[in-house]
Amino acid sequence: MSDFADLARRALLDSGYSMKAAAREINYDVAYLSRVLSGKQKPSAKLASSLDSLLGADGALTATVLGDDDSERVQRSAANPSRLDAGTVDALAGVLAAYRRLDDTAAPKTVIPATIKQMQEVTRMLRSARGPHRDRLAEVASEWMQFAGWMLAQVRKDSEAVRLLNDALELADEIGNGTLAAQALNFKGYIARQQGRPQGIARWFAAAANTPGAHPAQRIGDYLQAAAGMAALDQRDGALRLVEDAERLTDKAAALPPPDTAYWLTPAFNRLNMGICTLALGRYSEAADHLRTGLAGLPDELRDAPWSWEHKAALSKALEAA
Numbered sequence: 001m002s003d004f005a006d007l008a009r010r011a012l013l014d015s016g017y018s019m020k021a022a023a024r025e026i027n028y029d030v031a032y033l034s035r036v037l038s039g040k041q042k043p044s045a046k047l048a049s050s051l052d053s054l055l056g057a058d059g060a061l062t063a064t065v066l067g068d069d070d071s072e073r074v075q076r077s078a079a080n081p082s083r084l085d086a087g088t089v090d091a092l093a094g095v096l097a098a099y100r101r102l103d104d105t106a107a108p109k110t111v112i113p114a115t116i117k118q119m120q121e122v123t124r125m126l127r128s129a130r131g132p133h134r135d136r137l138a139e140v141a142s143e144w145m146q147f148a149g150w151m152l153a154q155v156r157k158d159s160e161a162v163r164l165l166n167d168a169l170e171l172a173d174e175i176g177n178g179t180l181a182a183q184a185l186n187f188k189g190y191i192a193r194q195q196g197r198p199q200g201i202a203r204w205f206a207a208a209a210n211t212p213g214a215h216p217a218q219r220i221g222d223y224l225q226a227a228a229g230m231a232a233l234d235q236r237d238g239a240l241r242l243v244e245d246a247e248r249l250t251d252k253a254a255a256l257p258p259p260d261t262a263y264w265l266t267p268a269f270n271r272l273n274m275g276i277c278t279l280a281l282g283r284y285s286e287a288a289d290h291l292r293t294g295l296a297g298l299p300d301e302l303r304d305a306p307w308s309w310e311h312k313a314a315l316s317k318a319l320e321a322a
Helices: 004-014 019-026 030-037 045-055 068-079 086-102 108-128 134-154 158-174 178-194 198-209 216-232 236-248 250-254 267-280 284-296 306-321
Strands: none
Touching: 004 030, 004 045, 004 108, 019 030, 019 045, 030 045, 068 086, 068 108, 086 108, 086 134, 108 134, 134 158, 134 178, 158 178, 178 198, 178 216, 198 216, 198 236, 216 236, 216 250, 216 267, 236 250, 236 267, 250 267, 267 284, 267 306, 284 306
């Protein structure tokens, strides 16, 4: 299940390192590094950690490599999905979590090929999975689909992204997971915003906000982004009502940790959503304050994430208009 070689090779290229330069920087034999990056040899834990540090991946690249026990367990389940066990699902969920963290440090094009391969393998396993752990594997598969859709959306492969998000939504509904369903709808709203379609922005974010089982933090962000779509449609009163809906959930959301499937939904992150909303409402000084505070409140490892560029551009726009 690990595509460490592909991820590391692409990340080194994106960072401007040749094979020889990387080997020299981390003090490893270039022939050994070549075997690892060509997929012919599994990386040692020390090499994986050295490459992780070189690339500034904050442990995420290392975490994509399964230990020997987990690797054997996943291989057994892949060969015979009808005998799926809990350890396999845990291992697959752990790899997915590592990929999500890579999204915070690596360019989307670096992560997409391996993401698609991982998603295809998990969904293949799901088709034949049986027993008490099948629904939990379905959760992981749905999250893989929506993560792949999110990554494709970032590079504007919108049609492919929407197809995967629709599949993720259907699977989330099948197992009754409201947080996953809401997140898939949220990503469809993001695509609509990239396409400049305010009707779609309002529709998909409102649908996410009103999905049964959605986490309060999800609902806050979705109401605010739906309000931005309404404001772009010149439906200001409706937009302000959605802002009020979001504000009524603030205390409830603050009392709960963010959902595991949307770990980034902290109060600081929702300041960014409020900034997007107030910018659309033409409240430029307020928007600049929310966006500046939200960006400053992000953890260090997230401040240069590719997805943050949209919010930085919005801050520049707000400052220019204020």
